[in-house]
Amino acid sequence: xxxxxxASMNNPVIRKYVSVDKRSVKVNGTDLLLNExxxxxxxxxxxxxxxxxxxxLKFFKMDxxxxxxxxxxxxxxxxxxxxxxxxxxxxxxxxxxxxxxxTDEKYFESINDIxxxxxxxxxxxxxxxxxxxxxxxxxxxxxxFIQEEFDIQxxxxxxxxxxxxxNTRKAIAGWVEVDLDDNYRAFLMDVxxxxxxxxxxxFTVDFIHQIFKL
Amino acid sequence: xxxxxESENIITSLGFSVEENLKAMGEGISGIRxxxxxxxxxxxxxxxxxxxxxxxxxxxxxxxxxxxTFGKLVFLSVREALKGSSVDPSDPRTVFILSTTxxxxxxxxxxxxxxxxxxxxxxxxxxxxxxYYGNPNKAIVVSNACISGLLAMxxxxxxxxxxxxxxxxxxxxDVVSKFIVSGFQSFLSLSTNPCKPFDRDRDGLTxxxxxxxxxxxxxxxxxxxxxxxxxxxxxxxxxxxxGPSRTGEGLFIALKQALKxxxxxxxxxxxxxxxxxxxxDMESIALTRAGLAHIPANSLKGFIGHTxxxxxxxESLIGAGCLSENMMLKNMGLQHQGLVNAxxxxxxxxxQPFLTFVKTASGFGGCNAAxxxxxxx
Numbered sequence: 001x002x003x004x005x006x007a008s009m010n011n012p013v014i015r016k017y018v019s020v021d022k023r024s025v026k027v028n029g030t031d032l033l034l035n036e037x038x039x040x041x042x043x044x045x046x047x048x049x050x051x052x053x054x055x056x057l058k059f060f061k062m063d064x065x066x067x068x069x070x071x072x073x074x075x076x077x078x079x080x081x082x083x084x085x086x087x088x089x090x091x092x093x094x095x096x097x098x099x100x101x102x103t104d105e106k107y108f109e110s111i112n113d114i115x116x117x118x119x120x121x122x123x124x125x126x127x128x129x130x131x132x133x134x135x136x137x138x139x140x141x142x143x144x145f146i147q148e149e150f151d152i153q154x155x156x157x158x159x160x161x162x163x164x165x166x167n168t169r170k171a172i173a174g175w176v177e178v179d180l181d182d183n184y185r186a187f188l189m190d191v192x193x194x195x196x197x198x199x200x201x202x203f204t205v206d207f208i209h210q211i212f213k214l
Numbered sequence: 215x216x217x218x219x220e221s222e223n224i225i226t227s228l229g230f231s232v233e234e235n236l237k238a239m240g241e242g243i244s245g246i247r248x249x250x251x252x253x254x255x256x257x258x259x260x261x262x263x264x265x266x267x268x269x270x271x272x273x274x275x276x277x278x279x280x281x282x283t284f285g286k287l288v289f290l291s292v293r294e295a296l297k298g299s300s301v302d303p304s305d306p307r308t309v310f311i312l313s314t315t316x317x318x319x320x321x322x323x324x325x326x327x328x329x330x331x332x333x334x335x336x337x338x339x340x341x342x343x344x345x346y347y348g349n350p351n352k353a354i355v356v357s358n359a360c361i362s363g364l365l366a367m368x369x370x371x372x373x374x375x376x377x378x379x380x381x382x383x384x385x386x387x388d389v390v391s392k393f394i395v396s397g398f399q400s401f402l403s404l405s406t407n408p409c410k411p412f413d414r415d416r417d418g419l420t421x422x423x424x425x426x427x428x429x430x431x432x433x434x435x436x437x438x439x440x441x442x443x444x445x446x447x448x449x450x451x452x453x454x455x456x457g458p459s460r461t462g463e464g465l466f467i468a469l470k471q472a473l474k475x476x477x478x479x480x481x482x483x484x485x486x487x488x489x490x491x492x493x494x495d496m497e498s499i500a501l502t503r504a505g506l507a508h509i510p511a512n513s514l515k516g517f518i519g520h521t522x523x524x525x526x527x528x529e530s531l532i533g534a535g536c537l538s539e540n541m542m543l544k545n546m547g548l549q550h551q552g553l554v555n556a557x558x559x560x561x562x563x564x565x566q567p568f569l570t571f572v573k574t575a576s577g578f579g580g581c582n583a584a585x586x587x588x589x590x591x
Contacts, residue, residue, distance in 0.1 A: 104393070126581060145354060
């Protein structure tokens with residue numbers, strides 16, 4: 001591993017984090033919603049949508065990965081004051097292992113029939129980031145990385161670079177994936193450049209490892 | 215600490231090196247041809263394809279980590295770029311970065327037969343190439359639609375400037391497959407003629423395939439003229455996942471951030487210029503908002519089509535080559551400009567001193583990127 005030098009004295013903080021998997025939705029490590037009936041992906045997403053009083057018709061047109069990222073981001077930013085930062089100061093940096101292969105396979109199945117533009121548009125991993133940007137008016141830095149597993153050390157390093165060398169003051173960052181076996185996981189953090197939250201000194205590789213595993 | 219373009223290669227329909235591509239483009243040659251291959255499309259369509267016989271000939275005798283067309287393009291392009299480089303690819307201070315939208319998607323088969331196929335995983339493709347060169351660091355993969363290549367270069371520059379690495383071997387590649395062709399056809403965004411960027415009669419894009427590799431380094435290359443990757447930025451339109459912003463919002467922000475603190479006008483702009491009606495209008499709006507409408511701007515899509523995840527790297531390297539030669543390529547395919555806001559889009563090559571150029575890119579998901587390159591002599 002190369003050494004990581006941090007260019008500035010920023011003290012970024014994780015203000016909130018959200019995890020969604022087939023068992024539950026957790027906010028800051030605490031259960032918000034349990035999938036008690038073992039509902040399948042589509043059904044569980046609908047339950048979350050209703051439980052969180054989301055009203056956004058475009059949600060139903062999204063592919064599974066975008067639905068997953070969308071609900072996680074919606075819960076993450078529910079109480080966020082949009083106007084504290086300019087849209088272009090808010091970045092989104094996501095990663096996963098399977099890119100958009102789940103939807104790629106669905107699109108592939110349609111090629112010899114009638115190829116669907118509505119499916120094709122989701123055959124890129126960064127579309128979920130685009131959906132989140134549209135709904136929350138994020139106009140800052142955008143990057144989607146593909147990694148074998150969530151590379152927390154890299155994510156911390158890259159966000160520190162954005163905070164210290166770009167206009168970025170807030171970043172939605174994490175992991176969003178629906179893989180070819182329909183396994184799914186979203187883990188999103190709301191990270192800000194300067195700490196004003198009661199949670200201090202939590203933007204570390206070790207801490208994120210802990211909360212990612214929970 | 216400046217970050218330089220230390221060595222490079224590109225592979226397109228027009229040739230297997232930057233020089234070969236520059237020569238063909240300089241002479242006004244386009245690599246776009248009509249293709250009648252049912253494996254790609256039921257109807258004939260114009261496209262820019264790499265010469266596969268030449269690709270195989272160039273690779274004969276090698277045991278390839280991946281023998282797909284994508285694997286071959288990545289392997290050969292990296293190999294050619296490293297030939298001309300003094301950077302040690304196995305150095306722990308070197309990182310490999312791959313940019314692609316679809317990687318080995320042509321290997322995809324019916325539902326149920328893909329989950330075990332590691333060649334479909336983009337990180338796996340990147341790991342293969344860095345392992346081949348004995349590099350000890352995890353490879354980075356950027357997959358962010360059509361800005362992937364430029365974004366990979368910006369990420370590499372940032373990691374070097376931050377001291378994480380001294381060198382980055384950045385390779386971008388995408389292959390024209392039925393998956394991609396049918397998708398753009400379903401979107402009605404492929405032209406039935408070679409694309410006409412910025413033209414009033416433009417009616418869609420032309421796909422291309424290829425690879426580009428650049429070695430970025432904080433060590434100044436040992437030659438008279440060197441090109442620096444000065445700065446870059448990305449931004450989102452926050453408007454629509456497939457339609458370009460009507461205000462050019464994301465591209466305007468990316469340009470503003472990439473050029474922050476830069477006082478002089480850029481010499482020329484290597485635009486995205488896909489030749490879809492909406493994209494080119496969007497660019498004209500963003501460039502006008504950024505105060506750059508008077509700067510000569512070109513699109514290389516009329517020469518080599520839209521090479522997707524490789525485009526940002528290939529087009530940046532052509533731009534860098536032009537900067538070195540004090541020239542700017544014409545807009546191939548453009549006859550009569552027709553844009554919401556008028557731009558300065560030359561239809562003949564320009565030969566004059568240029569010190570800097572800006573590369574831009576925009577893509578699905580509302581993403582945009584811009585970067586500034588500067589020549590040092």
